[in-house]
Amino acid sequence: MAGSTSRTVHDIFQSMEYGPTGASAATAQAWLESRSRALGLFVDGRFLLPADRQTRTLTDAKGDSVCSVICxxxxxxxxxxxxxxxxxxxxxxxxxxxxxxxxxxxxxxxxxxxxxxxxxxxxxxxxxxxxxxxxxxxxxxxxxxxxxxxxxxxxxxxxxxxxxxxxxxxxxxxxxxxxxxxxxxxxxxxxxxxxxxxxxxxxxxxxxxxxxxxxxxxxxxxxxxxxxxxxxxxxxxxxxxxxxxxxxxxxxxxxxxxxxAVSVSPVVGASCPFIIFESADIDSAVDGAIEAAFKKRKEIQWVLCVQESVLDSVVARLKLRMAGLKCVALPSEADRSLVEAAVQGAQQQGATLIQACGPPATGLQYPATVLCGVAPSSPCVTSPPPGPLLPLMSFRSNTEGVTLGNHSPHGHAASIWTEDLTLALEAAKSLSVGSVWVNSHSVCDPSLPTSGHKDSGTCTDGGQEGLYQFLQPSSSPPSLTRSSPASLDYDKFGSAGSPAIVPTARCVCVAPKFYQQFVGGKSCKSESGGSVAVQAPDGTSVLAYCPDGGRKDVRNAVEAASKVQPGWMKKGPSARAQSLYSLAKGLEAKRQEMAASISAQTGLSLDEADQEVELSVGRLTDWAARCAQGQGSAPAVPQAGTALSLPQAMGVVGVVLPDNKPLLSLVTLLGAAIAKGNAVVMVPSQRYPVPALTFIQVVQASDLPAGLVNIISGARDQLTVALANHNVIKAIWYWGSPEGCQYLQHTCTGPFKALWLHSHEEDARWAQPSTSLLEETWHNATQWKSVWIPTA
The missing domain is CATH 3.40.605.10 (Aldehyde Dehydrogenase; Chain A, domain 1)
Incomplete structure (x- = not known):
């Protein structure tokens, strides 16, 4: 260290201490003094310091006042x-x-x-x-x-x-x-x-x-x-x-x-796996773990996962590297209390500690601590407190290591350490996180698109894909209408039952047809057994009876979709394209029947209805052709190494369809979702459900796996509530009322769901060959993962 003659380079390396930076804060202090240490607002290109405003005081790491910030x-x-x-x-x-x-x-x-x-x-x-x-x-x-x-x-x-x-x-x-x-x-x-x-x-x-x-x-x-x-x-x-x-x-x-629209990126406080496989360079992995977990300021909390065959070696090296590490400063007394409570709780559950020294009796300092032998369900793993804590868990096989890494409710990032490139790429693809660092950690570059997975947000940052959150299609109006929030009872939203069906004495020449919904690859009635009367276009007669779906139907559909979606996602783009071509061919074969259902439901002429069917066949063909597009890239980055940007399916997507163009809107959204490898639970238009329920015959005749596409009819608000409260559903595309949009924004936060909301149902783009509509739909069907592989 500077100023010492008794310390050798070897001593300093063994202690792994940070040397003095020698940096002063004179320039910053001068800038703050020029603002009288009272920072105002920056509006219209200049600083403003309005009088009579409340202030907040900013302190540095030592607790000294830096400046005041007005409210x-x-x-x-x-x-x-x-x-x-x-x-x-x-x-x-x-x-x-x-x-x-x-x-x-x-x-x-x-x-x-x-x-x-x-x-x-x-x-x-x-x-x-x-x-x-x-x-x-x-x-x-x-x-x-x-x-x-x-x-x-x-x-x-x-x-x-x-x-x-x-x-x-x-x-x-x-x-x-x-x-x-x-x-x-x-x-x-x-x-x-x-x-x-x-x-x-x-x-x-x-x-x-x-x-x-x-x-x-x-x-x-x-x-x-x-x-x-x-x-x-x-x-x-x-x-x-x-x-x-x-x-x-x-x-x-x-x-x-x-x-x-509000997009969220919770980048602070996430629990991220640091996985060391037996094929890793153990010395480099341990050094990386210490650097990641115990540096002065970190936004994420690491959980160390070590393969059992090298566990003793890793623990021995941790003890060696941590000897002599200095205590780490904590932001507040409250944070120290949280850290101490987490350590005590882990010890009560059988964890053992590795510490450079004992914690000081008082003060905002705490030693670097490894909690060995914690359980995956331990609070210090699922919701670790801010501080220098590193929980350590072990696993047996490579597959178990990936499963353990996916245990976290957060999907922000992961660091994997192995010299086996095949294992590295397989693990990177299997981990449900936005960023994967191979034999490294905390590397970032704006060219790499990263999406929030699980509870780590609803938007994509970086790369071209991250630009779309700040753009809108030039040919479309805003999807949401500005308004004041409605006085909405969120507990009672969607609880109103469907109107009862009672027999009437009115004579009808043709008895209304009873339709069934589509769940898990089978046509079926609703779990409640109830039906909803669908009015004819003239409003004077009943055209059909449709199932009155509810929460249990959504549960069954999501269960079926979640089982089949991983296998569908792993199919190659060409296989998914062939299935979409088959679906388009099946729709063409039932063209007359589909046109008749659209005409009977909406009151359009047969020629207009036939044109919608023709556009729907073309739209499915478009999505089949796009299956092989946008398969990722290897962006050029300034650091040494190889970076990959990988598009992935969202998972299970809930879709609440608009009244406008009931068939064309369905195949547009359905085609985009399954082309990218997603499974869907679709809610047809409450006003015009017949074309969607007729389309079930087309899906049944296709080679799509059972459970990939589910169609549930019923009250829109009731089914929206069921979709919003199901944790497996990753995204919701919604065309409906402003109240429905408000409910979804308020409710879909635990875990976060990607929302694509439209508070007005009319959209003239459905029937137009608009590239921006297809790009926007494609973008909402995809989430991105970045993989970083460093080189010497």
């Missing part, structure tokens, strides 16, 4: 949104080249002021490398340049709100802000307390780089309350959140019903 009020929000709307007009009017130049100039400014950026982020405990920010700026400047060339049928959303929690890293914030700007949007940032100083500094540098006034505004305050207030303004077109899950859930529930 914006309704007046500040209104001013910020007005500025953002004006900024959007000027920013979107620029050419792609002009927007790219601004982002590139900002990258240069980051290099010039890198010392200030580093010190400010370190002081506020939101450390971020300027090199990573420069890489972000350079990558998204290229997309700003190529937007109109590569995404010609897409346009910016308008005003985008980016919200991050108090403990969110700065990199995660800019991973949202920069692509939104690159696509031509204006942005309102609601940063957490720790990221507020850095966000204000970067906003200042962006403005100095030529960003028009109002394009980037920063409003500080309580994340959830302020974020919901900004989202409630009708000028805001989209909300995206990054941070811890608790604030993300609260924001979703608070903004439900406002008519604005």
């Amino acid at each position: 914006a009020v309704e007046q500040d929000v209104s001013q910020g949104v007005t500025s953002a709307a004006s900024g959007f007009r000027s920013w979107s009017a620029l050419s792609c080249h002009q927007r790219a130049k601004v982002l590139l100039k900002w990258a240069g400014a980051l290099g010039q002021y890198s010392q200030c950026v580093v010190e400010v982020s370190d002081l506020s405990q939101a450390s971020c490398s300027p090199a990573s920010l420069v890489r972000l700026a350079q990558y998204y400047s290229s997309w700003a340049q190529l937007r109109d060339t590569l995404l010609p049928q897409w346009s910016p959303l308008g005003v985008v709100e980016v919200v991050v929690s108090d403990d969110c890293p700065l990199y995660s914030l800019m991973l949202k802000v920069l692509p939104a700007l690159a696509m031509g949007n204006s942005v309102i940032v609601v940063p957490g307390l720790s990221t507020a100083p850095s966000a204000l500094l970067l906003a200042q540098l962006l403005t100095e780089a030529g960003l028009p006034a109002g394009v980037l505004n920063v409003l500080t305050g309580s994340v959830v309350n302020l974020g919901a207030t900004v989202a409630g303004n009708p000028t805001v077109n989209s909300v995206t959140y990054s941070g811890n899950k608790q604030d993300g859930v609260a924001l979703c529930k608070t903004t439900a019903g406002a008519g604005v």
Whole structure:
């Protein structure tokens, strides 16, 4: 160590201590002093410090005050949104080249002021490398340049709100802000307390780089309350959140019903597996585990999974490497209490400890601790507290190791260690996470698309796929209608029963037909045994009786779908394409019968109904042709190594169909879902269910595996509730009422479900050969995984 003559390099290596950085905070202190250590808002290209505002105090790692941050009020929000709307007009009017130049100039400014950026982020405990920010700026400047060339049928959303929690890293914030700007949007940032100083500094540098006034505004305050207030303004077109899950859930529930889409990326606090197979380089794996688990600041919590054959070797090396490690600083006394409670609970369940030293009696310090022999169900594994804890579990076979890795409710990332490339790739594909690092950890690059899996969010960040959350098809209106949240009783929503069917004395020439629904590959009645009367187009007679499906029918359908979906996903694209071609051929064979059902149900002429059938056959053929498209890539990345971006199926998708084009909308959504390897549970239009129930004959005659496609008729709200409350369903596509959209936004947060919501059912694009509709549907049927394989 510096200043010591008795320590050798070997001694320092054995202790694995961090050397002194020698860095000061003089530049950051000077910037804070220039703002009188009272950071205001950044609106319309300048700092504002309104009087009579509540403040929050930001402290550093030692507990000393760094600065104060004001809490914006309704007046500040209104001013910020007005500025953002004006900024959007000027920013979107620029050419792609002009927007790219601004982002590139900002990258240069980051290099010039890198010392200030580093010190400010370190002081506020939101450390971020300027090199990573420069890489972000350079990558998204290229997309700003190529937007109109590569995404010609897409346009910016308008005003985008980016919200991050108090403990969110700065990199995660800019991973949202920069692509939104690159696509031509204006942005309102609601940063957490720790990221507020850095966000204000970067906003200042962006403005100095030529960003028009109002394009980037920063409003500080309580994340959830302020974020919901900004989202409630009708000028805001989209909300995206990054941070811890608790604030993300609260924001979703608070903004439900406002008519604005909210995407969530809980990147903080996730429990991620660190898997060491027997074929790993044990020394490198142990060093990587210690670095990942016990560095000063980490956003995720690691769980160490070790194959039994090398368990003793790993434990011995852990004891050796951890000897002499310093205690790690904790943010608060409350966090220390949580850590101590987790350690005591693990010991009571039989875990043993590996520690460099005993914990201090008092203070915000705790030693690096490995909890050996914990159970997969232990709280320190499923919901580990913030702190220097590393639970350790063992497994026998490679398959069991992957299963153990998938045990976590979170699907953020995983690190796997093995010298067997075949095992590495098989494990990477089988792990239900967004990022997989092979013989490495915590590597990121904006070129790699990563989706939230399980409870790790509802959107994709990075790569071209991550841009779509900030774009909308140019030919379509907004999918949600802005409104004030309805006074909705979420416990009673969808509980109203279907009207009773009673015999009438009215004479009819033709008896109404009784239809059946389709669950698990079989036509069947509803579990309740009830039926719903479907009115003829003239409203004077009953056209048919359809099953009145409910929660038990959805349960049976999801059970069947979840069993068949993994095998269907593993089929090659050509096999799925052949099944879709077969489905299209079967629909063509029943063309007259399908046209007659559409005409009888909707009142269209036979010629118009036949045209819808013809379009439906063509749409299924389109999806069959697309099966082999978008099969992933190997993006070029600046670091040494090979990176893969892999598209994967969502899983089981619930689809609530619109009234408009009852057959064409069904095959459009069905084809996209199963072409990507998903299974579906579909709810036909409550008003026009007959075409969908007639289509069951086409599905039965196809070679699709039983349970892949399920069609359940009944009351839309009741079936929407059943879909929303089933944990196996990964995504819901919904065309229905604003109240239904509000219910789904409020309810689908545990675990998070990817929502594609439409509060108005009319969509003229169903019958149009719109490329953007197919791209949008394809995008919503896919989630992405990035795999990183380093090289020497």
